Amino acid sequence: MNKAELKDLKALLQGHLPEENTVRNHSRAGGNNLQDVLSGNYLAAGEVFKISSSYPYDMTIGKRKLRCYRIPEIVHKYSGSGKLELGDIVFLDTETTGLGTGSGTFVFLVGLGYFTEKDFTVDQYLLDRLSGEQHFLESIISEISSYCGIVTFNGKSFDMPLLRNRFIFNGLTAELPDLWHLDLLHLTRRLWQNSLSGYDLQNIEQQVLGFWRNPGEDIPGEKIPEVYRNYLQDRDASFLKNIVLHNRTDILSLVILLDLIAELITGDIRDCFEWKFRDESGIGKLFEQMRDEVNAIRCFERSIRIFDDDRVSLKRLSFLLKKRGEVSRAEKLWEKAAACDEIYAMVELAKLEEHQRKNYVKALEWTLRAHNLLQQRAMVNSGNFQSLIKRSNRLQQKLNRDKIEDD
Amino acid sequence: MDIMDDLLKSILEDPYWGPNIIFHGLEPVRNSQWLPFPDDLAGSLRNYLRSAGINNLYTHQRQAYDMIRSGRNIIVSSGVASGKSLCYQLPVLQTLQEDADLRAMLIFPTKALAQDQRGALEAIISHAAYSGSPAVIGIYDGDTSLPQRKDIRDRANFVITNPDMLHMGILPHHTGWHRFFRNLRFVVIDEVHVYRGIFGSHFANVLQRLKRLTLFYGVKPVFIFTSATLTNVSVFVHRLIHEDAFLISDDGSPGGERHFLIYNPPYINRELGLRKNYMTETVKLAKHLLKFDLQTLIFAHTRRMVELILTYLQAETGESHVIKSYRGGYLPSSRRKLEKDMKSGITRITVATNALELGIDIGGLDVVLINGYPGSIASLRQQAGRGGRGVRKSLTILVLSPALIDQYLIRHPEFITDKDPEAALINPENPFILLFQLKCALFEKPFLNNEGFGCLSPEELVPFLDLLQKYGVLHDEGEKKYWISDAYPAGQFSLRTLGADYFLLQHEGKTLGLVDASSAFWMTHPQAIYIHEGDTYLVKDLHLQEHIAELSRIRTDYYTQAISQTDFELLLQKHSEEVQEVKKFFGQLKVTHRVTGFKKIKWFSNEILGYCELDLPPQEMITYGYWFALGKKLVDALCVENNWNNRSNDYGPGWSGLTSQIQERDGRQCRICGYKGKERVLDVHHRKPFRTFADPQKANHPDNLITLCRTCHRRIEKNFYIQSGLSGLAFLLGNISPFYLMCDRKDIHVVVQENSKLAEGLPVIVIYDSIPGGMGLAEKLYSQHSLLLQEALAVVRDCACTTGCPSCVGPEAEMGQGSKRIVKKILETINHE
Ligand SMILES: [Zn+2]
Ligand SMILES: [Zn+2]
Numbered sequence A: 001m002n003k004a005e006l007k008d009l010k011a012l013l014q015g016h017l018p019e020e021n022t023v024r025n026h027s028r029a030g031g032n033n034l035q036d037v038l039s040g041n042y043l044a045a046g047e048v049f050k051i052s053s054s055y056p057y058d059m060t061i062g063k064r065k066l067r068c069y070r071i072p073e074i075v076h077k078y079s080g081s082g083k084l085e086l087g088d089i090v091f092l093d094t095e096t097t098g099l100g101t102g103s104g105t106f107v108f109l110v111g112l113g114y115f116t117e118k119d120f121t122v123d124q125y126l127l128d129r130l131s132g133e134q135h136f137l138e139s140i141i142s143e144i145s146s147y148c149g150i151v152t153f154n155g156k157s158f159d160m161p162l163l164r165n166r167f168i169f170n171g172l173t174a175e176l177p178d179l180w181h182l183d184l185l186h187l188t189r190r191l192w193q194n195s196l197s198g199y200d201l202q203n204i205e206q207q208v209l210g211f212w213r214n215p216g217e218d219i220p221g222e223k224i225p226e227v228y229r230n231y232l233q234d235r236d237a238s239f240l241k242n243i244v245l246h247n248r249t250d251i252l253s254l255v256i257l258l259d260l261i262a263e264l265i266t267g268d269i270r271d272c273f274e275w276k277f278r279d280e281s282g283i284g285k286l287f288e289q290m291r292d293e294v295n296a297i298r299c300f301e302r303s304i305r306i307f308d309d310d311r312v313s314l315k316r317l318s319f320l321l322k323k324r325g326e327v328s329r330a331e332k333l334w335e336k337a338a339a340c341d342e343i344y345a346m347v348e349l350a351k352l353e354e355h356q357r358k359n360y361v362k363a364l365e366w367t368l369r370a371h372n373l374l375q376q377r378a379m380v381n382s383g384n385f386q387s388l389i390k391r392s393n394r395l396q397q398k399l400n401r402d403k404i405e406d407d
Numbered sequence B: 001m002d003i004m005d006d007l008l009k010s011i012l013e014d015p016y017w018g019p020n021i022i023f024h025g026l027e028p029v030r031n032s033q034w035l036p037f038p039d040d041l042a043g044s045l046r047n048y049l050r051s052a053g054i055n056n057l058y059t060h061q062r063q064a065y066d067m068i069r070s071g072r073n074i075i076v077s078s079g080v081a082s083g084k085s086l087c088y089q090l091p092v093l094q095t096l097q098e099d100a101d102l103r104a105m106l107i108f109p110t111k112a113l114a115q116d117q118r119g120a121l122e123a124i125i126s127h128a129a130y131s132g133s134p135a136v137i138g139i140y141d142g143d144t145s146l147p148q149r150k151d152i153r154d155r156a157n158f159v160i161t162n163p164d165m166l167h168m169g170i171l172p173h174h175t176g177w178h179r180f181f182r183n184l185r186f187v188v189i190d191e192v193h194v195y196r197g198i199f200g201s202h203f204a205n206v207l208q209r210l211k212r213l214t215l216f217y218g219v220k221p222v223f224i225f226t227s228a229t230l231t232n233v234s235v236f237v238h239r240l241i242h243e244d245a246f247l248i249s250d251d252g253s254p255g256g257e258r259h260f261l262i263y264n265p266p267y268i269n270r271e272l273g274l275r276k277n278y279m280t281e282t283v284k285l286a287k288h289l290l291k292f293d294l295q296t297l298i299f300a301h302t303r304r305m306v307e308l309i310l311t312y313l314q315a316e317t318g319e320s321h322v323i324k325s326y327r328g329g330y331l332p333s334s335r336r337k338l339e340k341d342m343k344s345g346i347t348r349i350t351v352a353t354n355a356l357e358l359g360i361d362i363g364g365l366d367v368v369l370i371n372g373y374p375g376s377i378a379s380l381r382q383q384a385g386r387g388g389r390g391v392r393k394s395l396t397i398l399v400l401s402p403a404l405i406d407q408y409l410i411r412h413p414e415f416i417t418d419k420d421p422e423a424a425l426i427n428p429e430n431p432f433i434l435l436f437q438l439k440c441a442l443f444e445k446p447f448l449n450n451e452g453f454g455c456l457s458p459e460e461l462v463p464f465l466d467l468l469q470k471y472g473v474l475h476d477e478g479e480k481k482y483w484i485s486d487a488y489p490a491g492q493f494s495l496r497t498l499g500a501d502y503f504l505l506q507h508e509g510k511t512l513g514l515v516d517a518s519s520a521f522w523m524t525h526p527q528a529i530y531i532h533e534g535d536t537y538l539v540k541d542l543h544l545q546e547h548i549a550e551l552s553r554i555r556t557d558y559y560t561q562a563i564s565q566t567d568f569e570l571l572l573q574k575h576s577e578e579v580q581e582v583k584k585f586f587g588q589l590k591v592t593h594r595v596t597g598f599k600k601i602k603w604f605s606n607e608i609l610g611y612c613e614l615d616l617p618p619q620e621m622i623t624y625g626y627w628f629a630l631g632k633k634l635v636d637a638l639c640v641e642n643n644w645n646n647r648s649n650d651y652g653p654g655w656s657g658l659t660s661q662i663q664e665r666d667g668r669q670c671r672i673c674g675y676k677g678k679e680r681v682l683d684v685h686h687r688k689p690f691r692t693f694a695d696p697q698k699a700n701h702p703d704n705l706i707t708l709c710r711t712c713h714r715r716i717e718k719n720f721y722i723q724s725g726l727s728g729l730a731f732l733l734g735n736i737s738p739f740y741l742m743c744d745r746k747d748i749h750v751v752v753q754e755n756s757k758l759a760e761g762l763p764v765i766v767i768y769d770s771i772p773g774g775m776g777l778a779e780k781l782y783s784q785h786s787l788l789l790q791e792a793l794a795v796v797r798d799c800a801c802t803t804g805c806p807s808c809v810g811p812e813a814e815m816g817q818g819s820k821r822i823v824k825k826i827l828e829t830i831n832h833e
């Protein structure tokens, strides 16, 4: 295809292209600079803009005060971290150019909230030009690196993977530090399962925390990519202000949501049951993480009673029972699971027959069933596979030996 | 004498079958050629091979091993069941022994092939007992669960996937695959010949995106292709990856004798070109096959035909327990049982549609019976390839339908056997495909200022990137251009369509597939019969706003054919040349196409059951066309030779009385030029030719009659004469061209224009790419113009019919009688014979 043929590509493709957004013109006259709109300053390279804001401890949001004392304890328990101080924890939220985690989605605003001796501070880094991404990420990494625990909302499947993608993309040698990560979305889902109309931060604010954002100072999440896109093209920062405020509010919400959760969980446990716990399996897992096996077993049992097909609880419960030496109870569960084609259960049953009962025929039967099933799966870890093959070989040998001895 | 020889004899020497076998091809026994294992092959792999009874490698396997190990890209182009998989398995597994972090990507066009291959690799790996951490194999496709996906990304040494998943699920998320990409050493692309047309053109761009990313992660993987035997496969592969690949075409594997018979059902009426129903003949042959202890697979086009054949066979033999059908839409369990019974030999005859896709393992069969040419050489070869196991003899019988495309094969049986067909045409630079692929590429990684794409230079890329900027998805910061939209471009189109715009095919709310908007009106207009994966559907409605074609299942005895009007505007004439009495052209055209109605045509007999009108808006597209014009001298010469005969047609009783009535009505005046004098005779002319009516009363209805002077009458008859000649020729060319393009009939459109703007008012035949932006088909035809016309002449000359038939210039009901004579005359004059 030569130049003449491509002369007017748009005409050529006319009528075959779907509707797309059109762009505003470049550099509108009279647009505001970042510094006109936001109180912050450019970092060294001039491509990253930093905004810092502080809030007194006794500020109230909704019905709650910002300062809370239970946060380190709850982060410690549910992220699996060691002992933490309040100052070791950072609250993170990002704003992005899209909702996917593909390589074409950029993070352009990162808010980091932390407690200081005298207040709660939010540092926000804004990517002013896409070409500055590397500096942007480096600034963030250097700040995050001074904390041990991180709190996000949906950060495990969105913010952190996306940031990690951006690091990889920029070929940064310094990796995102491996912080103890507490994702409040997971806890929230467990605590308020089926009782909220949505599990985004906004719904939680309104239905759990009891506050509404000021529409004049906020922006609906779905509009954010477009506003930033326009800023890149026309450099008018006027509309960025609401994105920055939005991000800051997200972080403040995180703090008081965590405080509420902490109150619910670290308080008297019986109280909590009377409260509106729904997800017994989830709570069971929480107890398991806290190494409270008795309560965990109770939750899992209740969950299985309610949901007959709760395979996860069944699996966890069976291993907890095995660990506590209640083998016959565990065996019943494995038999139930094996009937649902669970490979782990077959392997456990095979072990039980081989080591405890010395019934090699039955052990081999279970092993072969697992082997056949595994063969039908899309993905095969040849390690699993080989261990099954090894087991069945060993059992065959034992059986042959028995036969010879019988003769 | 073995049983196959008995069978062959029973057919070839039979007084009924024998004379109608019009071709007997034989691929002789192929002896194996061996080479020893390569020196550096690890002991564990040697042990595995020995345990599988392999003590040497076939020559092509060894050659592949050496080439791959030395870092060369290769193409293994060898026959069915020649051990192609081992060509890449061995070198890749050997390299894995030396580098436990190694990653390889294996791309298969079908799920069945992917499953198959995983099984094979797994068998080797678990047997060859890898030291260190065991190798992991993962199938990454639409069925893979989320937790497995992460595991595969991070840990699988072998990722088995398909082009769609690579496009949608892997490349746009490459950072999640960084461990994989940093260690990617091999990319295996199996059955590369299936990547043709739109799919192939997209795939070339997907591979380009892959290469762009491997460069980013600092690796340069070796590309390994396997292919059916094709001419020019190296050129084809170069179009795909813009790199050279070493071609290995010596086949060292042994093969049994392969027989190929073409059976042409005998004539019922030679003059009309009517032959015995081919499906009935297929059933008859199948019954004959049952007498032998051999396993047979029958292929038919549609599920309906599969059902018919099955019903006849079961009823006529009473052996329904050993005769089964295989088509789409089974539950997995019943499908597995069918496959098992075929493999074990319990099922003696299986009747299948093409749903029996590449890679579904049913074992080798003795006889493949193909009910009608499947539409492309590639499918024909694939179907025939189902025959043969190891060194046993095998037989394929193709039963021809009366369609021209089938009958044309008789002229070129070498298309089927000895001569390799050419690789299909792809056009990765089709602007539609390119634009959408560039969006994906941009999403994956910003474009640098001096960056090209595929064979496009940075300058050639500019108009595309400008357009993306205009649409607001690209942000230019000087040094780099970034994707800035919140959309996910890879999710916006399928590799099976042009990408620009398409209609969803929906059945009971479920989406069955897609059809390009440019062909939606043509193929899925309201009331159209649409065949999808062997099943017949009626288009209940075409929702223009929602872009949905609503289908319902139907059993019919007819198919439909759209009637359309086409106008051309010449945008850019690229080539033209006078070749004797005709002038040929190639250029860019703007095509305005309007589907105005459709015909219902009866299966088998091709009888026209009725016409219906449609009210659809016109569609415009820009594409490429090849056209040729009959020169003025040629047209005049043809008309002289037409020797306008005064042979008084028998227009029925009372004709002379009728003529004077009509002349009276028309004022004894020519209704065209107004001539009223005495020098010229006044004739009464049938507006619609008399011969096209079944009922003479209707033909002679006054509304169909008009008074003309002899001069005007001649001109009109001449136009009709030329027109029917052009239509017949167009039918002929449209049907034989796909053989030279390795494409489907629907990939090109053929249009006749009596006085065309494209050639100063001369009559032309235009053949154009039916896909906007073109696939390169018209350009290829332009270069094969003379060959095409010679072939066309041979077809007409050798056809036994007198005035034209479906096997040459088209069914007479459509063109009117006599079309064969004029087509022959045109072709003889052009070809100087
Ligand atoms: Zn936010
Ligand atoms: Zn006249």
Ligand SMILES: [Zn+2]
Pocket: B273, B799, B800, B801, B802, B804, B805, B806, B807, B808, B809
């Ligand atoms: Zn004919």
